């Protein structure tokens with residue numbers, strides 16, 4: 001473990017330098033890693049593991065679109081692609097990567113294949129933390145571990161192909177074999193993580209649900225919409241409103257933040273912009289802080305989990321989701337965005 005100073009707080013993290021790929025391959029050389037589910041994380045993690053030289057098989061329902069997708073990605077039926085129960089039977093490490101709601105109905109079938117000494121791997125603390133709602137209580141004689149990439153499975157794969165990596169958290173809920181730690185770290189390195197930081201299942205799910213509902217996805221859309229609507233109501237054109245709300249942020253300013261932090265981005269803007277941003281950011285913080293408190297409490301009380309399970313277990317879940325996504329896509333702001341994207345010089 002490398003001890004790193006994160007803004008005055010020291011944390012132990014695992015880097016690829018201290019835990020190289022060869023070591024990960026050595027730790028997992030006798031394991032069969034069964035990836036159950038081929039949605040977003042499934043493809044990203046399994047393809048990275050396969051390309052890194054691990055022994056990987058996929059479990060999917062036959063006659064499904066995702067089975068066909070797995071075949072298109074080079075998984076071979078009967079050799080590396082199986083029905084869910086068969087893959088779980090063959091795997092010594094079972095990576096449970098169905099949707100969080102989907103894991104509930106498949107749990108009895110997976111549990112049956114969890115013989116002593118196997119490892120049960122999640123990419124979220126959801127199922128175990130909210131076990132009063134999911135019924136996921138692993139047997140005592142298996143390792144229960146987690147690697148949660150901090151980003152989309154699509155990004156995990158893209159960054160891997162670009163020779164980079166997404167940071168991931170890891171956690172051990174149960175160490176039945178004495179090997180849980182080396183197994184989870186080796187898997188974290190194998191799926192293509194940048195660096196790994198340790199957490200526990202509850203902290204992982206509380207922070208993850210807060211982040212995706214907050215600044216990463218929910219809050220950002222909310223604040224975009226509020227500014228865009230204000231500009232439009234004051235007579236600004238869609239082009240002006242979209243550029244001033246979204247396009248400049250994603251194309252110009254966020255890459256600067258990613259490179260060297262917020263102060264450096266500010267320093268590369270005009271003194272006029274700096275003055276205004278420095279005056280206004282605390283007002284936005286204070287205005288939204290109560291909403292974040294409400295959000296975190298809702299996560300901690302299990303209300304967000306209940307809402308996700310309830311909504312994502314409906315048979316017409318996909319159709320309803322598509323309707324809601326359509327509402328976003330067809331809003332004037334994102335229609336303007338579509339036009340703006342087509343006008344990018346490299347489009």
Ligand SMILES: NC(=O)c1ccc[n+]([C@@H]2O[C@H](COP(=O)([O-])OP(=O)(O)OC[C@H]3O[C@@H](n4cnc5c(N)ncnc54)[C@H](O)[C@@H]3O)[C@@H](O)[C@H]2O)c1
Nearest residue numbers: 037038039040041042066097098099102123124151152153
């Ligand atoms: N999406 C991400 O980028 C991301 C990032 C970090 C962690 N995670 C976590 O990783 C896990 C997998 O997430 P995901 O987004 O890849 O999942 P997903 O929602 O895309 O679903 C994965 C697969 O599960 C299948 N599935 C769902 N319900 C099913 C059921 N009842 N029976 C059989 N198959 C079913 C879907 O068809 C899909 O192939 C989750 O725990 C999630 O919270 C996801």
Ligand SMILES: CC(C)(O)[C@@H](O)C(=O)O
Nearest residue numbers: 150151152153208212216
């Ligand atoms: C990619 C995210 C938002 O980080 C993940 O948490 C998810 O649930 O998809």
Ligand SMILES: [Mg+2]
Nearest residue numbers: 124208209212
């Ligand atoms: Mg999440």
Ligand SMILES: [Mg+2]
Nearest residue numbers: 150151208212
């Ligand atoms: Mg996340």
